[in-house]
Amino acid sequence: MEVCKLKDTYNNNIDHDEIDELKLYKHLGGGLPTVNSLTDLIQELNAVFASDSVNVELVHYLMKSYKSNPLDWKKYAKFDRYRYTRNLVDNGNGKYNLMALCWGEGHGSAIHDHANSHCFMKMLKGSLEEVRFAWPKSEGEELQVIGRKRLNFNDVCYINDSLGLHRVENTSHVEGAVSLHLYCPPYSQCSVFNQTTGQRSVCTVTFWSMYGKKRNRDIQESRAPEDN
Numbered sequence: 600m601e602v603c604k605l606k607d608t609y610n611n612n613i614d615h616d617e618i619d620e621l622k623l624y625k626h627l628g629g630g631l632p633t634v635n636s637l638t639d640l641i642q643e644l645n646a647v648f649a650s651d652s653v654n655v656e657l658v659h660y661l662m663k664s665y666k667s668n669p670l671d672w673k674k675y676a677k678f679d680r681y682r683y684t685r686n687l688v689d690n691g692n693g694k695y696n697l698m699a700l701c702w703g704e705g706h707g708s709a710i711h712d713h714a715n716s717h718c719f720m721k722m723l724k725g726s727l728e729e730v731r732f733a734w735p736k737s738e739g740e741e742l743q744v745i746g747r748k749r750l751n752f753n754d755v756c757y758i759n760d761s762l763g764l765h766r767v768e769n770t771s772h773v774e775g776a777v778s779l780h781l782y783c784p785p786y787s788q789c790s791v792f793n794q795t796t797g798q799r800s801v802c803t804v805t806f807w808s809m810y811g812k813k814r815n816r817d818i819q820e821s822r823a824p825e826d827n
């Protein structure tokens with residue numbers, strides 16, 4: 600069984616916040632889901648991903664519809680002093696991972712790909728800067744910047760490997776940031792890239808906490824120096 604078949608129509612146009620709600624409304628046969636809480640969001644996502652053919656516009660709509668409320672997500676928001684953290688919120692019955700990423704002041708990711716998965720990212724607190732890069736064409740070549748975007752409170756953005764690589768950073772020196780990420784299908788390894796040389800290396804991604812509970816120190820410290 601194909602874990603997650605996503606519509607081809609959802610392509611380069613996704614990098615904006617506009618969703619054709621009328622089209623989506625008609626596609627669903629009338630009636631758009633209401634999302635009033637993180638619990639509602641998870642429930643709706645589980646329903647969407649129960650099918651083998653997932654409507655990606657609907658996933659985007661659901662992520663966008665949820666209005667961040669810290670009371671919903673504070674139990675997952677576990678910060679580390681030195682690096683950003685990945686905190687599992689829901690495993691989507693094996694079809695996707697939903698996680699809260701906590702970015703301290705000045706924390707940023709390495710430049711990375713998304714292991715052929717689809718990635719939705721929603722701001723729950725603060726703002727982040729996303730810088731996109733083209734895939735390196737040859738070894739030893741510096742990565743070329745192809746886009747730059749600020750993600751503000753409640754914004755949603757999307758990326759997959761066909762849209763390039765990216766780095767995400769909390770550029771604020773005074774405020775932490777929290778973002779909610781959905782990866783479909785889930786993955787535990789991706790590639791990270793050296794900006795100057797384009798050199799690629801494999802990186803294992805780990806969780807700092809799962810379902811609101813911190814993992815033991817060994818697991819936390821086993822993470823690679825630069826993961827996504």
Ligand SMILES: [Fe+2]
Nearest residue numbers: 711718765827
């Ligand atoms: Fe990413």
